[in-house]
Every structure is written in structure tokens, then in C-alpha cells.
Amino acid sequence: MRVLFKDTNIELSRAHNGSEGLVALAAAHFDAVILDLMLPDMSGFEWLEQAAAATPQLPPVVVYSARDLDDAELLRLHAHADAVISKGRLNGQTSARLREEVLLAVARQTREPVATPAAGLRHDALLIVDDDVRNQSALSKALRARGFAVSVAGSGAQALEMLATDQFAAVLTDIMMPGMDGYELIRRMRCGSTGQIPIIAVTAKAMPGDIELCLAAGASDYLAKPVDIDRLLQLLEKWL
Numbered sequence: 001m002r003v004l005f006k007d008t009n010i011e012l013s014r015a016h017n018g019s020e021g022l023v024a025l026a027a028a029h030f031d032a033v034i035l036d037l038m039l040p041d042m043s044g045f046e047w048l049e050q051a052a053a054a055t056p057q058l059p060p061v062v063v064y065s066a067r068d069l070d071d072a073e074l075l076r077l078h079a080h081a082d083a084v085i086s087k088g089r090l091n092g093q094t095s096a097r098l099r100e101e102v103l104l105a106v107a108r109q110t111r112e113p114v115a116t117p118a119a120g121l122r123h124d125a126l127l128i129v130d131d132d133v134r135n136q137s138a139l140s141k142a143l144r145a146r147g148f149a150v151s152v153a154g155s156g157a158q159a160l161e162m163l164a165t166d167q168f169a170a171v172l173t174d175i176m177m178p179g180m181d182g183y184e185l186i187r188r189m190r191c192g193s194t195g196q197i198p199i200i201a202v203t204a205k206a207m208p209g210d211i212e213l214c215l216a217a218g219a220s221d222y223l224a225k226p227v228d229i230d231r232l233l234q235l236l237e238k239w240l
Helices: 018-027 044-054 071-078 092-111 133-144 156-165 182-191 210-217 229-239
Strands: 033-036 061-065 083-086 125-129 149-153 170-174 199-203 221-224
Touching (some): 018 033, 018 044, 033 044, 044 061, 044 071, 061 092, 071 133, 083 092, 125 133, 149 156, 156 170, 156 182, 182 199, 182 210, 199 210, 221 229
Parallel strands (some): 125 149, 170 199
């Protein structure tokens, strides 16, 4: 690993297991984390979830895995990780991408000011519903950095299951999803015990009539992609 970054000014610290890594993360500031999924004392999934729960502003996490991951595993990782790379033998294109992702993460951290939680919104539980793991990752990271507790669902059906067992202050849902789309999810939410939860609809489409369709289905408000985080925070402050 040190060979990959020997020509940079990046200082590497190594944790030999998950517990050691959690202690290090709590004790010092890091601009990025490189996480191997195969840890001796816990899985990388467990480490990532524990780190996110214990660290209000988790630094960018680049995950690398020795095996291919299925959609469910990728979904679970992208709830907190910025990038997921299949390790293989860690050479050639794989090592080049790992290096690139880490350098980008460090650059973002060093040039961006640390976000502060929005007043009055800290710890509100939000549910993001989107079948695109990159959208999930970008939104969840931005919202967690501002103090929100964020959960993600990869489909409308999964969202309904989560809403049946957990409490959320608001739901942010994509509209164009396979299977149950955002319109159907919103309608089902409004017919059940979740009928009063604020719902913000998000879609890549910005065609005339889209806003009316979202509001007619029962959405509280509407955002077009790419999501403007400042505008999203304004809407959350309005509805929470």
C-alpha cells in the first residue's frame, strides 16, 4: 500500500484489525479511510456501520474487496462508502483506481470546509429511496455531514418494509425506479400509517407537469436532479 502513495505527501497509518481502526478513527483526524472487507475480528460491513454510528462526520471511505460483490452488498456499502473497488491482486488498473479514489478523497477533504449541522435538524432520521447506489452515497454523505441520521432503501418495496419497522422524520424518494416507482411508493405511504411523513420527490426529469404529478401522488415537495443540497436543506427545514 505504501508503494502506491510513495510519491505523494500522504501520510499513511495502519490498523491491523477493525477494533484498532475504530480506536484510531476516534482518536485522530483522517482525510480518508481505505477499508479492506476481510478484517480478522469483524467484517468490513460491520466496521463501516460502527464507524458511521460513532463518527458524526465520517471521512471519505474507499472500500476494496478481494471478491466481486452482489447488489445487496454494494447497496449496504454505499450507504457510507464513497467508492468500492474489487481488489484482485491489487495491481494494474485496480491499484491505479484505488490510488485515484484516495487522492480525490483527500483533495476534497483538504479544500472543503467542515460542514456544521443545520440548526434544529441534528439527529433527524431520514430515509433515502433510490435504486442508484451512487446517488444514495452522495446524498447520504452530504446529509450525515450536517447531522442527520440517514438510512437508504434501494427500492420502493424495501422502503415500505423499513417504514413498517422504523420511524423516520422525512422520506426523500427518487421517482424513476424499476418495479415500484416513486409515485406508487408515495401513494402507498399516504394510505397507511406513514401518511403524515413529509415526502420530498426527486427525479432526473424536469418536464412540464412533473411537479403536478408528484404533488398529486401525495409528495410534500419536489426537487430536480442534480440535487442542490442547500435547497434540500431548506425544504427539510420547512417540513421538519
